[in-house]
Amino acid sequence: MKELVVLSGKGGTGKTSLVASFAALAGDAVLADCDVDAADLHLVVEPKIIRRSRFSGGSRARVMSGHCIACGKCDEVCRFDAVFYDGPGNGRVAKTFRVDPIACEGCGVCAWFCAEGAIEFAPADNGVWFVSETRFGPMVHAKLGIAEENSGKLVSLVRAEAKKVAEARKLDLVIIDGSPGIGCPVIASIAGADLVLVVTEPTLSGLHDLGRVAELTKHFGIQTLVCVNKWDLNAELAAEVEGRARQLGVETVGRICYDQAMTEAQINRQALVEYANAGAAADVKEVWSGVSDRLSKLGPFAIL
Amino acid sequence: MQIAIASGKGGTGKTTVATNLAYVASRGGHHVAYLDCDVEEPNGHIFLNPQITDRRPVASPVPQVDAAKCTLCGKCGEICRFSAIVRVGKKVLVYPELCHGCGGCSLVCPADAIREAPREIGVLEIGSAGPIEFAQGVLHIGQPMSPPVIRAVKAMAPRSELTVIDAPPGTSCPVIEAVSRADFVILVTEPTPFGFHDLKLAVEMVRILHLPFGVVINRAGLDGADVRSYCTAQRIPVLAEIPDDRRLAEAYSRGQMAAVALPEYEAAFTRLWKSVEQARGGVQ
Amino acid sequence: MKIAVTSQGPDMNSPVDPRFGRASHFLVVDTDTGEFSVHDNTQNVNAAQGAGIQAGRTVADLGVEAVVTGHVGPKAFATLQAADIRIYPGASGTVQEAVEKLKAGQLQPADRANVEGHWM
Known part of the structure; x- marks a missing residue:
């Protein structure tokens, strides 16, 4: 063939x-x-x-805002300018971090380093x-x-x-x-x-x-x-x-x-x-x- | 103002639209920059004939492993989603062409054994075409990932009144990279079944990105698809129609801008520039 | 000698899986005693990318000296080579038959990949 x-x-x-x-x-x-x-x-x-x-084709990161303590580690490690400090607040912090799904490269580095386990990294559709x-x-x-x-x-x-x-x-x-x-x-x-x-x-x-x-x-x-x-x-x-x-x-x-x-x-x-x-x-x-x-x-x- | 043509x-x-728009806006007394972000096949230079005064390599970081420090823990391979680095037996292998440059491996390495080194994937060429500032990215042959080269071109954007971005075709990552953060997007289409189908995809794309946009219908008069009714129904401004004129195709084939080869098109593209300014006003 | 054979099923009568990276199973066979163990590779079958590289790492961790399979792409080849694992492509029939062929010296070790990678 x-x-x-x-x-x-x-x-x-x-x-x-x-x-x-x-x-x-x-x-x-x-x-x-x-x-x-x-x-x-x-x-x-x-x-x-x-x-x-x-x-x-790969996975994508999503911050579960309820678990985010706004430490900013995700923003610090992201190379793709995909993390923004404008997510909804929760009981502990007034604002949380948010991953822009379009800018996200799917490298998962943020999820790896999130000490709170607040970032979900699941296969994207x-x-x-x-x-x-x-x-x-x-x-x-x-x-x-x-x-x-x-x-x-x-x-x-x-x-x-x-x-x-x-x-x-x-x-x-x-x-x-x-x-x-x-x-x-x-x-x-x-x-x-x-x-x-x-x-x-x-x-x-x-x-x-x-x-x-x-x-x-x-x-x-x-x-x-x-x-x-x-x-x-x-x-x-x-x-x-x-x-x-x-x-x-x-x-x-x-x-x-x-x-x-x-x-x-x-x-x-x-x-x-x-x-x-x-x-x-x-x-x-x-x-x-x-x-x-x-x-x-x-x-x-x-x-x- | 940044205008992306996609x-x-x-x-x-x-x-055609990008170069002519840059040309007429510049003739109209504006300070204009033209950025060719179609880095796989950059063609704007054929029409603008820029003098290239500076060439800079565009690199993407890839890991280098210091075998003396490496403890073979394999953490680098665990964090890498792209299989670009992997511990195999007593070695750590790196596959540079799979690397996305996320830096995860060097961050995670407990032995500080990974350093990132630049790997050239393309070149940035900077110059000017008369009063128009010019920059283009050229992806090296065989390199798959164009977004870092596109980013490098966009980083060059001077503080001109008008920056025209010539984007690659399609609706996936290279296009997103090229059009993101533009103040306005011009979608160029033709009234054929293929052109119309792909226009609808492009419209979906700019809507997802929340960018204001308008449509230019090229080869108007072909009558193969009712692009105009679609735009009316969708409330999308039709900024201009360029007729299906064989003289235009011939000028294009020789590498001549329509506004230079055929005087009536200088006026037509000037009108397009005005309608872009108007549409921008309507959006704000 | 301990070898890995790519297999479409969990026993010695299963057909050899012609794919290396996306083989459904690896059978780890001791060619001297005939004993074998099964390693499920399902996770890698559905891997987004780099299946050949990850499979190479897996069999290296299983401690085999050679791999018997149908086809091997360039990245899997490089990975196996780095682990000093010999590669015998071109195997077919059942796993048992492939092992017999190897023992009879009827399979040739490859000095390069015998298929193009999927590239991605």
């Missing part, structure tokens, strides 16, 4: 639209939406949820994840709670569950919709994957971000392909992006033209290749054939 |  991760570096380059089309073209793949922070794939593939589970069916096959996806931490761990979880589904159903491919950037969720979505496709655009920003994301995949030793979306927006820059990719050891696997159908398909809740045949849809099919060709050459086992 | 979905035009 192989894992293909679609990334963009810069957001908004058409990554999710491409994943939806790949799902339609692959026919027998498991989908994993690892853009858990702002998941959009479900808007097109319309999953029917079969199983729903809570996700806890950070989100929810789903196993679903779509018209293209099974899908694992998630929703990280708003303003929550540890998206990387939720990404790891979604990937692991998608692999389990693939194994159980004897499907060979997991297609992963990654998140923008190069930080924790992105690293969690690519570590140990078989192939990365970077979707970029012919802009100076796209060029800059491709460089950073390609360095990241190189750092983790993962084979990487690139395709330029909306290439005709600036043909000169499209060529420059592809040239830069070559220098970085990243092969170009096709170009996709600028086409309103991309947005129209999204509005119609369809994958581009379901909605249209010509234009960008034809280009996407071309890109998919390049990607699946590369996947088939990777051999049955990934080289670690 | 969006749930990436690629909706955060950097």
Whole structure:
């Protein structure tokens, strides 16, 4: 079984639209939406949820104000400016300390050092994840709670569950919709994957971000392909992006033209290749054939 | 005044709004600072072309164990919630990339055997783009944790009349770090199903943080989602609509600010700046 | 020699658990006498993070010389190496079969991790 991760570096380059089309073209793949922070794939593939589970990425501190003697030790040891002296009073003190759950890093140092045992340190509810069916096959996806931490761990979880589904159903491919950037969720979505496709655009920003994301995949030793979306927006820059990719050891696997159908398909809740045949849809099919060709050459086992 | 520019979905035009806003406010005679807090993929510099005059490493503290003092009690491993330090047999191992820098291990060590040393995770670049003060954070490749780099950029905020913060996309910890304590947040969206869905997440986020905010609709005219009705129903001010104009996309592709490349957009962004000032007045 | 085998159940006929950090049990086996004891790892199965590191610490504290398992990630590998514990990945079948294979010299010690970590 192989894992293909679609990334963009810069957001908004058409990554999710491409994943939806790949799902339609692959026919027998498991989908994993690892853009858990702002998941959009479900808007097109319309999953029917079969199983729903809570996700806890760590614990969080809470001062039990009834037990607080306002000694201030928690405030002293907290490195994350998460402790405030504005909690409700109790019989002994007029004001107590309070932990801001959004600023809390979940390190538990305050709870450890609280001599009164007045700080509760319990697993936080950070989100929810789903196993679903779509018209293209099974899908694992998630929703990280708003303003929550540890998206990387939720990404790891979604990937692991998608692999389990693939194994159980004897499907060979997991297609992963990654998140923008190069930080924790992105690293969690690519570590140990078989192939990365970077979707970029012919802009100076796209060029800059491709460089950073390609360095990241190189750092983790993962084979990487690139395709330029909306290439005709600036043909000169499209060529420059592809040239830069070559220098970085990243092969170009096709170009996709600028086409309103991309947005129209999204509005119609369809994958581009379901909605249209010509234009960008034809280009996407071309890109998919390049990607699946590369996947088939990777051999049955990934080289670690 | 600190204004943070955010969006749930990436690629909706955060950097376009942030750089143009900084530019027109500066042209309007204000003392402006631009802070790029999208430290995973900072792009503001492409449009503002700043002269970088100072580079400083951003470090996160990680424990170092003095084996001579260590009694192998294992307390460090007990307090660490992230498995970044652990006693195994007769050794204490440290996994720096798992460390959150909470300092718990050094506090708990009864033998005073743990010292914290800085580990570089990114760099802070400071300079100016004409009259605009400029700072950006750049996270090193392969480093997972961006919040300390974002904190370092925000700590640079000069006492300017207007500080524009370009936030990363999403709604989780890096974004919270970037927008927290801003006086006003501009959420940039586009009227597509994806843009609209992610806007609603971003609205939830700023409401949890109790920050005043308004919306800018980019690529207006796409007609894929009724963002305007949603904003009206939710009593969210729509600060501006930027049309779906191919010339804008082309200027962006070359790294040109709309307000520079296309004169009519200087006026449009100036109006946006005015409506932000107005919305701020309405909130206070 | 005292070894730990990752196991999906509490006895020698249980299948080897291919996971190290999140194995459901460790069976600590004396390869000379065939005696064994069971160590429940449920707490670690649900660990938020660092399961491989914590499992490495657990088996080091159990005083074993070697670990027999399916896969081992980089952090677990580093942890076991620091404790001078040899690692024999690639085991399958029942725990009993894996122990026999080890005794027959049919399992090779690893010099590096054989899977990528979950990273988080």
